[in-house]
Amino acid sequence: MAVAKASLLFEGFRLSKLFPTTQNSSSSINLTKVLNADAVYTKLSPRVQTARQQERDSISLLNDRIRREHSKRDQSIPLRPAMDSEEADKYIHLVKEQQQRGLQKLKTDRAKQGAPHDSAQPTFSYKVDPYTLRSGDYVVHRKVGIGRFVGIKFDVPKDSKEPIEYVFIEYADGMAKLPVKQASRLLYRYNLPNETKRPRTLSKLSDTSAWKRRRMKGKVAVQKMVVDLMELYLHRLKQKRPPYPKTSAMAEFASQFPFEPTPDQKQAFLDVERDLTERENPMDRLICGDVGFGKTEVALRAIFCVVSAGKQAMVLAPTIVLAKQHFDVVSERFSRYPNIRVGLLSRFQTKSEKEEYLSVIKDGHVDIMVGTHSLLGNRVEYNNLGLLVVDEEQRFGVKQKEKIASFKTSVDVLTLSATPIPRTLYLALTGFRDASLISTPPPERVPIRTHLSAYSKDKVISAIKHELDRGGRVFYVLPRIKGLEDVMEFLEQAFPHVEIAIAHGKQYSKQLEETMERFARGDIRILVCTNIVESGLDIQNANTIIIQDVQHFGLAQLYQLRGRVGRADKEAHAHLFYPDKSLLSDHALERLAALEECCELGQGFQLAERDMAIRGFGNIFGEQQTGDVGNVGIDLFFEMLFESLSKVDEHRVISVPYHGMKLDININPHLPTDYINNLENPMQIINGAEKAAEKDIFSLMQFTENLRHQYGKEPYSMEILLKKLYVRRMAADLGIISIYASGKMVGMKTNMSKKVFKLITDSATSDVHQNSLIFEDGQIKAELLLELPKEHILCDIQLALSIPLGQSIYIRSKSHTERIALAQD
Numbered sequence: 001m002a003v004a005k006a007s008l009l010f011e012g013f014r015l016s017k018l019f020p021t022t023q024n025s026s027s028s029i030n031l032t033k034v035l036n037a038d039a040v041y042t043k044l045s046p047r048v049q050t051a052r053q054q055e056r057d058s059i060s061l062l063n064d065r066i067r068r069e070h071s072k073r074d075q076s077i078p079l080r081p082a083m084d085s086e087e088a089d090k091y092i093h094l095v096k097e098q099q100q101r102g103l104q105k106l107k108t109d110r111a112k113q114g115a116p117h118d119s120a121q122p123t124f125s126y127k128v129d130p131y132t133l134r135s136g137d138y139v140v141h142r143k144v145g146i147g148r149f150v151g152i153k154f155d156v157p158k159d160s161k162e163p164i165e166y167v168f169i170e171y172a173d174g175m176a177k178l179p180v181k182q183a184s185r186l187l188y189r190y191n192l193p194n195e196t197k198r199p200r201t202l203s204k205l206s207d208t209s210a211w212k213r214r215r216m217k218g219k220v221a222v223q224k225m226v227v228d229l230m231e232l233y234l235h236r237l238k239q240k241r242p243p244y245p246k247t248s249a250m251a252e253f254a255s256q257f258p259f260e261p262t263p264d265q266k267q268a269f270l271d272v273e274r275d276l277t278e279r280e281n282p283m284d285r286l287i288c289g290d291v292g293f294g295k296t297e298v299a300l301r302a303i304f305c306v307v308s309a310g311k312q313a314m315v316l317a318p319t320i321v322l323a324k325q326h327f328d329v330v331s332e333r334f335s336r337y338p339n340i341r342v343g344l345l346s347r348f349q350t351k352s353e354k355e356e357y358l359s360v361i362k363d364g365h366v367d368i369m370v371g372t373h374s375l376l377g378n379r380v381e382y383n384n385l386g387l388l389v390v391d392e393e394q395r396f397g398v399k400q401k402e403k404i405a406s407f408k409t410s411v412d413v414l415t416l417s418a419t420p421i422p423r424t425l426y427l428a429l430t431g432f433r434d435a436s437l438i439s440t441p442p443p444e445r446v447p448i449r450t451h452l453s454a455y456s457k458d459k460v461i462s463a464i465k466h467e468l469d470r471g472g473r474v475f476y477v478l479p480r481i482k483g484l485e486d487v488m489e490f491l492e493q494a495f496p497h498v499e500i501a502i503a504h505g506k507q508y509s510k511q512l513e514e515t516m517e518r519f520a521r522g523d524i525r526i527l528v529c530t531n532i533v534e535s536g537l538d539i540q541n542a543n544t545i546i547i548q549d550v551q552h553f554g555l556a557q558l559y560q561l562r563g564r565v566g567r568a569d570k571e572a573h574a575h576l577f578y579p580d581k582s583l584l585s586d587h588a589l590e591r592l593a594a595l596e597e598c599c600e601l602g603q604g605f606q607l608a609e610r611d612m613a614i615r616g617f618g619n620i621f622g623e624q625q626t627g628d629v630g631n632v633g634i635d636l637f638f639e640m641l642f643e644s645l646s647k648v649d650e651h652r653v654i655s656v657p658y659h660g661m662k663l664d665i666n667i668n669p670h671l672p673t674d675y676i677n678n679l680e681n682p683m684q685i686i687n688g689a690e691k692a693a694e695k696d697i698f699s700l701m702q703f704t705e706n707l708r709h710q711y712g713k714e715p716y717s718m719e720i721l722l723k724k725l726y727v728r729r730m731a732a733d734l735g736i737i738s739i740y741a742s743g744k745m746v747g748m749k750t751n752m753s754k755k756v757f758k759l760i761t762d763s764a765t766s767d768v769h770q771n772s773l774i775f776e777d778g779q780i781k782a783e784l785l786l787e788l789p790k791e792h793i794l795c796d797i798q799l800a801l802s803i804p805l806g807q808s809i810y811i812r813s814k815s816h817t818e819r820i821a822l823a824q825d
């Protein structure tokens with residue numbers, strides 16, 4: 001406990017004299033004593049009073065924190081779950097089960113990949129193979145911190161004559177050498193979500209304290225993230241809707257799919273059908289699959305299930321072009337069902353068309369609405385919305401994502417994504433968000449042939465000619481609008497009899513729509529465009545894509561662009577042109593070469609996985625949390641996250657009922673008469689305080705704030721009285737059964753595990769708390785340097801108990817507060 005701090009705070013006072021203690025050790029408030037007591041606060045010297053007024057008292061500080069944590073939570077989750085402890089048990093069990101399934105799947109996947117399975121080892125590892133490092137790469141050593149990889153060289157160890165291989169890493173104050181074997185157990189790559197960022201400083205070999213602080217910050221961020229994820233998940237489980245009926249019409253709709261579904265598609269159909277027809281909670285499923293692998297049909301079947309039950313469905317696409325394409329696909333697939341009406345809302349519509357749509361959506365005269373973010377506008381009101389399908393959610397803006405998230409609490413949501421966020425991550429996270437992966441291509445799909453070379457007009461002409469000769473169409477992509485005209489001019493000269501057009505996002509919407517339609521129909525054979533065609537566009541007969549100035553695109557973008565072709569059974573070609581080799585860094589060239597080599601179907605997914613894991617991070621966890629990763633780099637962060645996730649169960653704290661918590665610290669402060677006289681209804685106020693504490697910490701905070709608002713800052717004796725309530729409340733939440741002081745020792749008997757205790761102390765910002773609390777025989781103990789007045793002890797206990805605020809989930813019910821805390825080694 002913070003002996004030094006407490007002693008300073010109360011220096012010069014003999015508090016034990018000012019607060020004569022009684023033998024009554026009950027933790028409840030002795031009302032008679034309280035109300036008849038003498039003024040204590042008036043006995044404080046003026047110097048003390050001034051000092052006290054100047055500093056913010058610990059209750060205010062605590063209240064501020066509680067409010068901060070509360071508002072943080074409330075922004076992301078509009079409704080707080082309220083359940084009793086039995087229900088909470090059930091849900092936690094469900095989370096655990098889900099997660100086990102995810103981890104199990106991860107194990108089988110690794111086994112399939114031929115990874116040796118060692119049950120003692122965690123199934124996920126983001127450690128780096130030192131041989132894959134390049135000189136200059138940043139690495140993280142779990143114990144030492146961030147350094148720069150120099151190379152691997154043979155050297156003779158001190159106690160041997162045989163040379164062995166060492167990894168050499170440069171740190172701020174010297175060079176470290178690690179045997180390769182050891183390095184592969186302890187090293188991670190230092191990556192950041194923002195690829196261009198580099199660590200500001202290298203760690204020091206001689207002083208690891210700065211690294212320890214950074215790692216701790218990362219750990220705390222991980223814990224918070226896990227708690228947030230769990231809270232969201234629990235919240236979703238709390239939402240109820242009756243399952244949809246499973247009908248023969250659904251089977252009939254499925255039978256109209258013209259292809260034989262791939263095994264992964266079949267699994268995804270089944271997953272979604274189960275979500276809709278067997279579960280009572282709205283679905284929140286991600287369909288993650290390589291470009292062109294057939295995610296759309298999964299959405300179409302979900303739409304059919306919901307719409308045939310009389311509800312509406314909304315399909316959101318990130319661009320107008322895509323929205324139009326989805327509209328066409330949906331209209332075509334539902335053409336045998338004249339009762340199912342499909343609408344399209346985007347920038348393309350005129351004002352009056354839009355107004356008409358708004359009214360049919362509201363009246364329920366349209367069943368499936370396809371559109372861009374226009375559908376997220378406040379004026380769009382549904383009659384009976386049941387399903388939201390979101391295509392490429394990561395391409396929507398922050399506000400739109402928030403709106404999408406708000407739908408998740410009330411309707412079923414299916415998200416389609418071709419961004420290969422690492423499968424492993426999703427699998428491990430399946431406890432929190434359901435995901436189906438489509439990693440097998442439709443049969444007869446032929447790999448896209450990728451050619452990377454310096455730009456040459458001849459090469460461009462021959463590539464286009466090859467495609468036109470076989471009756472196909474060509475995408476010609478440039479990084480910027482500027483330059484499209486020049487290319488158009490050159491192509492018009494080279495292919496004078498071929499219809500060529502330009503498409504970009506700044507075009508007048510009708511014009512863009514028309515161009516895209518003509519290209520899809522085949523009237524236009526070459527489309528000179530920007531990356532407006534980047535995602536989702538499915539034009540079967542466009543099988544050559546030319547990308548000029550390839551160095552301006554990210555690997556993820558290139559990967560998406562390349563996926564625009566090769567969507568049928570014809571061999572497709574992607575020509576990637578850079579202006580001049582000398583303009584590219586070695587690294588850039590190497591990455592592009594990897595894209596060229598990696599052309600097997602689905603392989604691109606693996607290749608881009610790492611690259612996009614980094615980008616994808618923001619998509620899953622939000623940009624704000626991306627900042628936390630900077631402390632340790634993304635790989636170590638993921639590993640810490642997985643470790644933490646796999647221990648959700650172990651780190652649960654079972655709170656005890658408020659009245660079951662005994663505070664055996666003998667302080668019964670006497671309230672001054674003039675304060676009591678000033679209160680409108682003292683008995684009611686004291687009872688109110690106790691009731692608020694009994695309910696939860698937030699109510700207690702509100703109570704004290706209201707009290708202060710009405711009567712000003714309470715006298716010190718009342719503050720002590722309130723503090724006792726805070727201490728009991730927080731202790732009960734943390735599963736502390738009793739608190740007692742004996743001589744120079746303070747003890748807290750608790751049901752919490754040692755691991756949770758470690759979580760709490762590890763995340764304490766003050767070293768004093770980290771070092772002075774010990775865990776022994778089911779008790780948290782603090783040895784004081786000297787015997788302190790009880791009030792000091794109470795203050796310190798309050799401080800210690802408030803450490804884990806905000807790191808836990810509260811599942812509130814009338815009589816019980818359940819708390820889940822999560823920690824990791």
Ligand SMILES: Nc1ncnc2c1ncn2[C@@H]1O[C@H](COP(=O)(O)OP(=O)(O)OP(=O)(O)O)[C@@H](O)[C@H]1O
Pocket residue numbers: 259260261262265289290291292293294295296297417418442443535536537538540563567
């Ligand atoms: N099992 C299958 N066999 C053959 N073709 C299929 C199969 N499933 C889908 N397709 C066809 O493959 C093409 C691509 O499918 P779809 O548009 O659903 O891909 P996607 O996963 O949504 O791709 P993107 O991420 O690019 O949007 C479509 O023309 C679709 O009809």
